[in-house]
Amino acid sequence: MSYPDDIIANSLNSPSVFKDSYKLNPDYIPEKLPHRDSKLSELTIAFRDIVADPGKTSVRVVITGRTGTGKTVTSMVFGDRFSKIIREKGIKLQYIHVNCHKQRTLYLITQDIAEQLKLSIPPRGLSSQEVFKIIHDYLDRRNMHIIITLDEFDYFLTTSSMEDIYFLVRLYDELAVTLKRISYLFIVRDISIISTLDKTIKDHIARNIIEFSPYTSDELYDILQDRVKIAFQKNAVTDDAVRFIADTNGFDKGGSGNARLSIETLELSGKIADSERSPIVTLQHAKEANSRINQEASLILDELKYLELHSLLLVKAVINLVKKENRESFPIGKVEEEYTKVCDLFREEPRRHTQVYEYMRRLKLMGIFNTMQSGKGMRGRTTLISLTFPVSQELDDYITKLIGALKNSKQE
Ligand SMILES: Nc1ncnc2c1ncn2[C@@H]1O[C@H](COP(=O)(O)OP(=O)(O)OP(=O)(O)O)[C@@H](O)[C@H]1O
Structure with a gap:
């Protein structure tokens, strides 16, 4: 040749x-989920009201946890097995998993749900509310119940109108039905997004929160x-x-x-x-x-080396918040508050408000901070700040060392 x-x-x-490299693929659902037995059990307990008295309540559960903690895979395995076991008890239950990052609007979410139910919906002309009504009538006719998982629900909350969020979450305030056939499992990375929602929405979502630790x-x-x-x-x-x-x-x-x-x-x-x-x-x-x-992460570490003192103090403030509160994004005011504390600790005079915001803007341009507007469903809109890279003890020590070095060179 x-x-x-x-x-x-x-x-x-x-x-x-390799024997079968597909089994390392993110889409592959493994048979066993080590260290998630307790979460499968918590989910079952949360949803068992559907079995006790089908149609009496619409169960709402939130799963929260950092990226890669098994939120998606555990809910899929739960949904698959739970619905099969319930069916054996004579209750028709279907599990439906929707990714809100892929289906970015209420309209696309409803279409996806209908499709998974193999329900054909006229392609145009119907509002999401009308589609939901058709879905509910279909469930009634078949005497069926569904659990809808809204994965990456953070996206829906930050991009949708108040009206759409209200409709989806407060479904049974809007639909006049005798049996509540739809229950929800909301998956969010950052639980703070729920705590800043309007009380009327929050009360419908945050009754039952299951946390997935790293x-x-x-x-x-x-x-x-x-x-x-x-x-x-x-x-x-x-x-x-x-x-x-x-x-x-x-x-x-x-x-x-x-x-x-x-x-x-x-x-x-x-x-x-x-x-x-x-x-x-x-x-x-x-x-x-x-x-x-980790090459990408090391590029960021390189950039940090060239930051001025107060930008570093701001990065340190966000790291402190991530470690203290075990979540990823924080309202800008909270970051500034923590920054003042960090300045105190390092005996530095905090910069004035407008200057701090300017530092934050630059950190965003450098790709060190991410910013996101809080959802329309939240009380007042605010900017949420997060780091673009994961926090580790190593990184925290590194930043502290850089701050120390800059302070020393100032004193010399
Ligand atoms: N306990 C586990 N046992 C086996 N595989 C797991 C376990 N937890 C997570 N995984 C695997 O790790 C990968 C990430 O899991 P998953 O997508 O469920 O995380 P996630 O918390 O939903 O992340 P994200 O917030 O980024 O969507 C998947 O390939 C999944 O199969």
Whole structure:
């Protein structure tokens, strides 16, 4: 065979550490969910009113937690199994999962729900309210109940009109029905978005909040070992490699506690091993994969080095808030308040309000801060600030060191 076909054919047939790499894909739903048994149980308890007295109440549950903590996968597994078990008890229940980031408007959400119910809706001319009425009539005719999961609900709350939020959440104030056939599971990354909502909306949502904590390194280790068993050849991944990935991402060791990132690192480690024609995934492969995945984060660390003192104090303020409150975004006023405290701690005179806002604007332009308008459903609109990168103990120490160095150089 001639060049370059020989290379391609050779690589195509070269051995692989993978047995079934699809099982590392984000869309793959694993059979087991280590360390989420208690969440499956909490969800069941929250929704069991549907079984006790079908149609009496519309259950509302909120799942909250950082990215990669298993919110989506756990709710999908729960929905699938719960509806099957309930069906065996003679209650027709369907689980419907809608991603509000993909279906960005109330109209698209209702269309998606109808589609999942295999209900054909005339393509044009009907309002979302009318579509909901058709859905409800359909459920009545079939004597069915549904749990609608609105994943990435933060997006809906921040982009939709007050009217649409009201309608969706307060559904049964608007629809005159005898049996409440629709229950909701709302998934939000940041619970503060709920606490700043109007009381009339909040009361309909925040009755039952289930929190998903970031995974510890031991928890990630178990999750990764499960994937190693199903996705890799026997004995192809060293224990050192798995332990390393679990330790760098474990929340208790200063990582973000993100299972997605950990699985991605495992997959990349395998690809690197394959490209080197190594029959096993070693610690070195895991380290290489980790540094490639974290390259973006290290670019940000580089930028932080060149910040002036008060921008650093602002970054430190947000880090403090993330650690204290275990969430990601904060109203701008709260950040300024924390900044004043940080200044006190470092014996620095805080800058004036307008100057602080100018620093924040620059941090946003540099890609260090993210800003987002709070939802229309919130009392008064405010800007919410978050960091564009995950907080770790290492980062916190690094910023403190940079602040110390700048203060020293000022005194000299
Ligand atoms: N306990 C677990 N056991 C096995 N796999 C898990 C577990 N938790 C999460 N995962 C896997 O980690 C990845 C991320 O999980 P998932 O999408 O559910 O997180 P999430 O909390 O919804 O994240 P985001 O907020 O970014 O949407 C998926 O591939 C999922 O299968």
